[in-house]
Amino acid sequence: MSSDRTLVTVSAGLSVPSSTRLLADRLTEATVEALETAGHTVTVKAIELRGHAHAIVDAMLTGFPTGDLSAALDTLYAADGAIAVTPLFTTTYSGLFKSFVDILDKDALRGLPVLLGATGGTARHSLALDYSLRPLFTYLHADVLPMAVFAATDDWAGAGDQVNPLPARITRAGADLAARIAAREPATPADPFGSTPSFADLLARGGHSA
Template structure:
């Protein structure tokens, strides 16, 4: 296997600081990066805290195009080899900020991109939102959505459910699955310079004996 530099984009839609959403995003990132580095890859992480770009996201929805720091962030996301997307759940679905961010994404930019979905919420009964709301959202964008997804309820952080399917084990499994998908992804070859074989002005003069 050829070891390369891989770029991981991490989108966190937490509204508070600190937030359990960002904490889950960081844990999933650590697990994924650890697996890739163990396999010999160098990893670059681009973390996107949506709370910091909330106004720019709304502006992009109104104008039809992103500008400034948000445009830079989106370009880095589009160039990534894998994506971790984490949102809090409100009234059984993703946050409005998360949906607004997805709405301004280029419709073809996530094609075949490995995506790990994760969410936080008050009780385990909200976990179904991963499959009936988040997954269709990224499937519509033709992303390669992993079958593995992680939901963290309030009790998961307190360790009350450690005896059955504990959160650390679910995070580790998700990290392994995303790392495998990212490592297997074919990176686009560097485009050849169309003017590489064009002789310079000096060379043309030399050919004419000038």
């Protein structure tokens, strides 16, 4: 049965253009293609952390995200699936990426299918996906996909792993995420007034008496 799905991408690239954003876009395209092939319509929303850097620091200091950052968080929390991609520095995720994760509601990603990706200079840094990035989202109780995608500099030129080249890894990861999203009940945003009694309920309880 077809349905609408919302896919959110979070990328923490620092430069413009960014290989991190490029990887996020390629993973998004593969996921959307797989979902549309299965008969679903997809809405894609991108969160580029570079544009929220100052607001993320402010939220860490005050404990309250505001403005566009608050809206971005609400978008992520209401998603049916997410792609999170970070550059690797000194063998781990970037400080900007970690700061964003630190301001997330600790229960908001529970059960959310998440595909992880990372970029770095050489393939030897790819293990950071499993010993650094994966535990971060496991702690948040996200449904982290077994497959993650690392892109080294040589991968973009087609000079990387010829047995398992980057385009093939992207296609497979996108298909895996699409399957997780399709198997899940579509996200329904919480009604902020859902627990408020109606006027009719108040009258039935005698709320009309003086």
